[in-house]
Amino acid sequence: MVIELLKFKVAPDLRENFIQKDAEIWTTALAEYPGFLGKEVWLNPNDPSEVTFIIRWESFEHSDAIPQKELETLEVKFVHALGKFYPIVESAKYQVLKGLAD
Template identity: 65%
Template structure:
């Protein structure tokens, strides 16, 4: 499994709207692609402007197989819904390794 980690900075009073619009636009759109597994939203208890999305894919190849034009179409819906752009502050990729049970 591959984990995509995206960190955003959003004003605390706009945070819930950002999360709701993301769920309505990004999450629903990504769920249509094969091997999208799950998405979590992490809200920092220390920094009220920090939001982290954890997106789980079966493989890197399947995640990267999403056409750039499709991603741009989703982004073109998301930004107007928020009336402002919130760029990714930090992104990272992780591979989950399972170890045998002992």
């Protein structure tokens, strides 16, 4: 399994709308792709402007299979829905190893 981490800074009063529009636009679209296993939203209790998405994929191949044109189209739709662009402030992918602690 692969974990994709995406971190954003969002004004606390806009956070709920950001999360809702992300679910409507991004999560709905990602769920259509093979290998998508789910998505979580993590909120930092020490920084109310920090929103982290944890996206689970079956493999790196699955996480990288979405065409760039589709990603760009989704980003335009997301920015239009929010009325503002929110850059990713941190991005990483991790491979989950099974069997070591199981």
